[in-house]
Amino acid sequence: MRQQIAAANWKMNLTLEQGEKLLDEILGKMGNLAANRQAVFAVPFPYLAMARQKTGVRAQVSVAAQNCSNKKSGAYTGEVSVDMLNSLQVSYVVLGHSERREYFQESNQLLAEKLDICLAGNLKPIFCCGESLLIREANTQNEFVGRQLEESLFHLTAEQLQQVVIAYEPIWAIGTGKTASSEQAQEMHAFIRARLAQQYGAGLANEISILYGGSVKASNAAELFGQPDVDGGLVGGASLIADEFTAIIKALR
C-alpha cells in the first residue's frame, strides 16, 4: 500500500520563532498517524535542526529540505550538500519545484544530477513536475510533464525510483488560489502513473506516491485526496496556518 503524504512547503517564509510555534501547534493538534500516512515538513535550511528536534520522536512525521546541491562537497559558497542534510537526519528533499526551475534556472538535466546525488546518499527526493498555463491552454501538458519525467527520472533503476515521491504541481495553480479540479488532477496523476508503468512495470508504478500541489487547502483537500491516483499534497500557503495544515493532514486517505 503506497504512502499517503501531506507535505508542508514553507518556502522562504517565517522567522525561527514563528516556525517553532507553527510546528508545536500542528504537532500538538494532528494526533497519531496510521502507518500508511505521513506528514512532512519542508522547512528553510536554517530551521532543519529545530524541525528535526521537534519531530524526532514522532512516528510518521519527517523533515525535508527544499533543495540541495548537485555537488558532493567543496568550494561552492552558499550551497548545501546531501551529506550535510544527512548529518541532520533529514529524510526528504524537494527537488525541481517550479520556483527553482523558473528563478534559479534548474533544468531537467541538473535535476537528474540532484536526484542521483540524493539517492546515492539515501535521501528521498520529492520530485516536482508540472506545466505552465500556456502549455495547459495548448493542451500539451502530457507531453511536457512526460518529458520532465523522462529527462530527470527515467535513467534511475527500479530500486532507486522506489525511493522517489512525485509531486504534480501545475504552475498555474501555485499560490494563485486557482486549484486544478479533482478531475484535472486525477487525469494527470493517472498519466504519470501510466508512464511509470510503461517504464518500470505496473507493480512499481503502483507503489509510488504522487502528490498534488497548487492551492491545496483544508476546504479542497478531501476531494483531491479522494482521487484514486492522488496520494496527498505538497502544500505552500495553507501549510503556514496550523489549523489549515492540520485539517489537510487529517484529510489524507
Ligand code: PGA
Ligand atoms: P501553494 O504552493 O499551496 O501556495 O499553491 C504549493 C507549492 O508551491 O508547493
